Amino acid sequence: MSSWDDDETAASAAEAATTDVELLKRAWRNEKAAPEVLRFDSPLVSRVREQIQLLEETLNDFADSGVDDLVVSLYQMDLDRTLFLLRSYLRLRLQKIEKYTMHISRSDDLLSRLSPQERRFAKSCAEIMEKHLEQSVLSKLPYGYDSVTRQSLSSTEDDMVPEPQLDTFVFCKTKSDVGAFQLDDIGEEVVDLVADDLYVLRYKSIKGLVEGGRIDLI
Amino acid sequence: MYGRRASQLLKEIDSSEAGQLASFNSDVFDQVIRECNEHNSQFQSLIRKMVEQNLDIETTRNEDHYGAAIHHLSLLRNKRCLMAYMYNRAEVIQSFRWKVGPVLPHDIQEKLHFSEKEYFKNHSAAIKSYISEMDIDLTVDMVPPKDPYIQVRVLEDIGEVSLGDHSVSLTKNSLHFLRRTDAEQFVSQGLMEEFLE
Numbered sequence: 001m002s003s004w005d006d007d008e009t010a011a012s013a014a015e016a017a018t019t020d021v022e023l024l025k026r027a028w029r030n031e032k033a034a035p036e037v038l039r040f041d042s043p044l045v046s047r048v049r050e051q052i053q054l055l056e057e058t059l060n061d062f063a064d065s066g067v068d069d070l071v072v073s074l075y076q077m078d079l080d081r082t083l084f085l086l087r088s089y090l091r092l093r094l095q096k097i098e099k100y101t102m103h104i105s106r107s108d109d110l111l112s113r114l115s116p117q118e119r120r121f122a123k124s125c126a127e128i129m130e131k132h133l134e135q136s137v138l139s140k141l142p143y144g145y146d147s148v149t150r151q152s153l154s155s156t157e158d159d160m161v162p163e164p165q166l167d168t169f170v171f172c173k174t175k176s177d178v179g180a181f182q183l184d185d186i187g188e189e190v191v192d193l194v195a196d197d198l199y200v201l202r203y204k205s206i207k208g209l210v211e212g213g214r215i216d217l218i
Numbered sequence: 219m220y221g222r223r224a225s226q227l228l229k230e231i232d233s234s235e236a237g238q239l240a241s242f243n244s245d246v247f248d249q250v251i252r253e254c255n256e257h258n259s260q261f262q263s264l265i266r267k268m269v270e271q272n273l274d275i276e277t278t279r280n281e282d283h284y285g286a287a288i289h290h291l292s293l294l295r296n297k298r299c300l301m302a303y304m305y306n307r308a309e310v311i312q313s314f315r316w317k318v319g320p321v322l323p324h325d326i327q328e329k330l331h332f333s334e335k336e337y338f339k340n341h342s343a344a345i346k347s348y349i350s351e352m353d354i355d356l357t358v359d360m361v362p363p364k365d366p367y368i369q370v371r372v373l374e375d376i377g378e379v380s381l382g383d384h385s386v387s388l389t390k391n392s393l394h395f396l397r398r399t400d401a402e403q404f405v406s407q408g409l410m411e412e413f414l415e
Contacts, residue, residue: 090356120348132334132337135336141255142258
């Protein structure tokens with residue numbers, strides 16, 4: 001994207017944007033492929049928003065100073081693509097929260113992966129869904145069967161909460177040598193993960209590696 | 219046969235196309251609720267009978283116990299089916315907010331149960347409050363951008379609209395060269411279409 005630049009003053013801003021945009025693209029790809037919601041990268045998102053603002057101001061300056069239309073539209077394109085990445089990243093997360101709202105609200109670990117605004121959204125989502133289900137179904141059912149999360153009083157745990165399928169297969173690519181990696185608890189399947197190789201594995205096994213940034217989902 | 223009506227509801231969900239909603243089937247729904255209450259009263263009377271005979275409810279295994287167990291399990295099955303029905307419809311309603319917008323067209327509204335309409339309203343409000351907290355509109359830019367500007371043809375009279383620093387008069391059948399993000403809101407409402415030569 002920044003190979004189009006020949007304007008010195010904007011070059012350094014654009015270079016920094018490339019690194020952050022690449023990071024955002026990576027976060028976006030991971031979020032798209034992962035079945036559960038991943039950790040919210042708050043500093044990255046704030047930096048990207050600052051750079052978007054900088055780009056918008058640069059574009060406004062261009063419009064005033066009459067810079068060549070082609071250059072303007074290239075910067076505009078860059079801005080649009082970054083904006084799309086940011087919006088899509090936030091949207092993907094919101095839609096995952098919508099889908100698994102009750103599961104997320106029960107787990108402190110999952111709640112800690114959300115931004116404060118997302119946490120508030122998750123809480124409202126869960127409340128709204130509960131109210132809806134209670135109003136339409138549960139209030140009409142006999143006593144003892146009217147819990148949202150449990151089938152009946154005789155259930156030993158919350159057995160009516162939908163959870164994401166963590167053992168779906170995902171395509172992934174290693175960033176560096178990981179070496180022999182154990183795929184499951186029993187120690188039966190061990191895979192040698194070499195740098196820059198493509199694999200298709202169950203998400204559950206490589207969850208830790210994704211969080212640590214050592215493997216990317218595609 | 220116990221549970222047959224409830225599975226009718228599920229078949230309805232299964233046979234509708236992805237992202238589409240059939241009319242809320244209140245007839246079958248109410249029948250299933252009635253069945254549940256029937257099961258419950260049968261269940262209670264069987265348990266009462268065992269108690270009157272001074273049998274230990276937890277451990278006795280006579281025909282009344284098994285009868286009660288069947289009623290209990292049938293009730294649970296009906297509950298699961300009802301919850302699945304409502305929950306799956308709610309998921310489709312969620313998707314409407316992203317695809318269609320905060321106001322639903324009349325023909326979709328007709329298919330919704332009263333509680334579903336409220337659910338949609340509340341859910342939309344939650345999304346709206348997130349969007350305003352983050353100060354970034356998430357309902358535009360649904361597909362990756364190819365061009366910063368697109369040519370659009372206006373399908374219905376919209377009138378004067380101010381886009382950015384200038385205002386455009388959007389009369390029917392007029393062609394405009396607009397910024398993609400500006401045009402997107404009109405295209406998604408069906409008021410404009412992309413003009414491809």
